[in-house]
Amino acid sequence: MAQDYMQDYAANATSFDDKTELRGQVALVTGASSGIGAAVAEALVRRGVSVAMAARRTDRLQEMAARLADEARERNANDGAYGETLALACDVRDAGQTEAAVRQTLDRWRRLDIVVANAGIGIRRPLVEADPQRWKEMLDTNVYGLLLTLKYAVAPMLERKRGHVIVMSSVAGRVPTGGGSAYCGAKAAATAIAESLRIEVSAQGVRVTTIEPGVVISEFQQVAEYAPEIVPNMLKGATPLYPADIARTIIFALEQPASVGLHEILIRPAGQVYP
Secondary structure (H helix, E strand, C coil), X not given: CHHHHHHHHHHHCCCCCCCCCCCCCEEEEECCCCHHHHHHHHHHHCCCCEEEEEECCHHHHHHHHHHHHHHHHHCCCCCCCCCCEEEEECCCCCXXXXXHHHHHHHHHHCCCCEEEECCCCCCCCCHHHCCHHHHHHHHHXXXXXXXXXXXXXXXXXXXXXXXXXXXXXXXHHCCCCCCCHHHHHHHHHHHHHHHHHHHHHHHHCEEEEEEEECXXXXXXXXXXXXXXXXXXXXXXXXXXXXXXXXHHHHHHHHCCCCCCCCCEEEECCCCCCCC
């Protein structure tokens, strides 16, 4: 047995060209209308992946789909270099809508290779000052919505015994901060859900990768009602991340050979020390 492994080592020790080919694959991206979700959807389409873009704001999805189609035509990318798109109205808190999004993806392309479970919202407020209804909305989206997305999207992957699941968590799931009690708890839950799923499905050919970003500038801060000083205090002069940085990281994870499991990727701005 040891000799067999050494033979494999000799054959693969200097191989750097065995990436997983993304062109022709099919992805479902939730929360695709803005921020990280939109950046990931665009990056995948430009690599030849057909992407079902799911979100509540379908007007934005339609705009993005039209823009990517125009871009493909301008670059004469009619040889499969660009993937197709499908805009889907989906609130991940609704089991029926989430199941329908998966079903519509399969109806369109007959397969599902990648799911990027990205839909989520934030809250930044001291616990005793927070609105409980906002807690519920966030937990329903970030935890219950994540569970629904994985339940319906992973099932067809298991049938084919292949697929890659990307779960969007956060550094907040590792490092609690003042004002972040509800959000930090939700992201700790997301990380635990992803790891439990990985244990359940990895032996059946489905990979699971958790992405844990630090400060990423997008609409997130506005929706989460960050006070103006919060982001500068976190960065301490460091250059923040932007959605394209997270999209690039996800592409890196997806392109790894099938034998490579990247379980967690913690990605901060280079100068961010805390959180």
